[in-house]
Amino acid sequence: MFYSKLFGKTVKTDPKDEISVNAKLLIRAGFIRKELAGVYNFLPLGLRVLTKIANIVRDEMNKAGGQEILLSALQTKNNWQKTGRWNSFDALFKVKSRYEVEYALGPTHEEVLVPLVKQLISSYKDLPLSLYQIQTKFRDEPRAKSGILRGREFLMKDLYSFHQDEEDFEKYYEVMRKTYLEVFKRCSLEAIETKAGGGTFSQFSHEYQVISEAGEDEIVYCPGGDFSENVEITEVKEGKQCELGHGSLKKVKVIEVGNIFPLKTKFSEVFDLTYKDKNGKDQLVVMGCYGIGISRLMGTIVEVHHDDKGIIWPESVAPFMVHIVGLDMDDKSVADRAEKVYKLLLAEGIETLIDDRQNLSAGEKFADCDLIGIPYRVVISKKTGEKLEVKKRSEKETSFVSLDELIKMLK
């Protein structure tokens, strides 16, 4: 992509109406723009990152046997009344058509999926079943000051699993615990698996928490990795000594990037979701649900991976792998050289952005490059020759390598 043509350039000053680091950096660097409080538009750079995160999540859900589906945002009021959530789900947006028909605007999808599964399964042979979607959710949040960490409209992966009994559910719950840790690892996030409350359905659930001052949650945890509980449920105090000798427990602010939740038969009972067991007897289906906020994950990565110059994207989710900074681009031979390198990288399948703008100082171009945060910076100028001047965004040192060496590094 030629930066001169890219929709969404950098801006020098922080947006006045944002207080979160993720929104400030993502807006300044040209990834997103605010539509209204808690609602953002994704520019080309931002959509590239969002799509990469979604694809990592999709890949891991498929590996865990999930089948991808796409459920509707407009949902039947009647099913929300059946679960009692038409009135009790505070953040539910309600839509009334001009024909006075009322819909729920989906904040979650149990009310759609459970009746749908009831239509399509009948026997123990149809179980277990694991279904997920990557879809836009709507929630009428009271506050929306955290950028894309908490939106009124946001992209989410929600997976629901269906089982013959608790035992089979628990087996799958263990699979998903591993799957979740793998997702966050691939996004370069250290997520702490944390015990949390189970609401009205269950005794407990698990949350995946990333340490950050931007977080709205708090956990008490052992840095040794053997203990973590949300302060909402824990009876353990900060400073207590870890029983395994890892030292004292800490209390920290965290961002919840995912959660997994035993639904048990809560929704199966409401919608009479049963199956015939081997003896032909009707049994209630046992369910679990498993969420990851895709856009929240993107915001969390920015909260964790940045410095005072800008974003530092992990390679797995970066919008491009290489950012060619062309200096002296009014010199045709330099511009030709830069474009040649750009095309050779593309031909190797390496996603590359080239800053081809003329009449901009090296300082301005480097500042933009640091703000955008693409993993590899390659400078091409009058001074550089056959060897390319390469610098990783996450490191200070510059090295000089040939194009072939660069391609090898990136593959």
Next chain:
Amino acid sequence: MFYSKLFGKTVKTDPKDEISVNAKLLIRAGFIRKELAGVYNFLPLGLRVLTKIANIVRDEMNKAGGQEILLSALQTKNNWQKTGRWNSFDALFKVKSRYEVEYALGPTHEEVLVPLVKQLISSYKDLPLSLYQIQTKFRDEPRAKSGILRGREFLMKDLYSFHQDEEDFEKYYEVMRKTYLEVFKRCSLEAIETKAGGGTFSQFSHEYQVISEAGEDEIVYCPGGDFSENVEITEVKEGKQCELGHGSLKKVKVIEVGNIFPLKTKFSEVFDLTYKDKNGKDQLVVMGCYGIGISRLMGTIVEVHHDDKGIIWPESVAPFMVHIVGLDMDDKSVADRAEKVYKLLLAEGIETLIDDRQNLSAGEKFADCDLIGIPYRVVISKKTGEKLEVKKRSEKETSFVSLDELIKMLK
């Protein structure tokens, strides 16, 4: 994919509450399920087709220089008031939050994108610009009886282009005309480019119309390909002789699968979207918009490509390329052979569904296979040996080929 595990099996009888062919077939074959009138859930088979169509459209938009973005569904009321469409756009869903904030639920995105582009461009150097998204739209349609041809919630590609002047716009309009014909060709649809009215903005626009009894539009056209106008604007009558000697003009029912539309400066004026020209003078940006209904395209393909047995998917959008019908699957040697072929096809990157169900008659399995409509049927049974029994869904003849020959056919 093992059919025994697939979420969404075939059903034998037509759904009672559907009158359109596309909804009947897609529901019976296990591709979609109705959530409510005009709103459908996509099961794994359905989502696979929808994604393939979206990817064809994406590919062609990228080739035409489009940059992909993702705009919000919740939109600012104020911008809809500015264009006057808060009151005049009949099908606009309005959402009121619990804090009495009102939003538009996006049926189209001029009210989001034009103010956004105003924030991000300023000079003639930023033009032309071509931006698109593939995103869920909401429209409060009075009638929704055509399955996924006309939904209250549907997937759409909308592209908007921005130009310095009419001349540059017209150049791009010509590019998009070719691009649109290419999209429909890749989806195996013969779309007739048809002159239609331009609304309040423009003298004319172009619609892409596919002949079908399920269509809500009518055109008068020349089968020779040199004339087509929507009956809403045409002054020409059916039966008139084509001036180029192609015989008499016909009147037919059609489905509108896409349209391209000169917006001129209609929205630029409202939002004061200007750029500085070479002389530093402010000029209004000239716009065009270009829509394709992705889910409607899927429904149209079904309306056009089916017979009395079921759907006949074109290869480019089929959910799988090969449908292995395993007969005698209770015989372990047959089941092993079928699974071996399945795995070899997967290893070659050929998307394959295998009907591994036991205790089902050949007749039932063939009927399901015809209903689902995957391009290649491969039968494996006690009777079949090294040679595979292959039949194309679109043809009557069966042939016997080796696995290697089949793979060659499919690559």
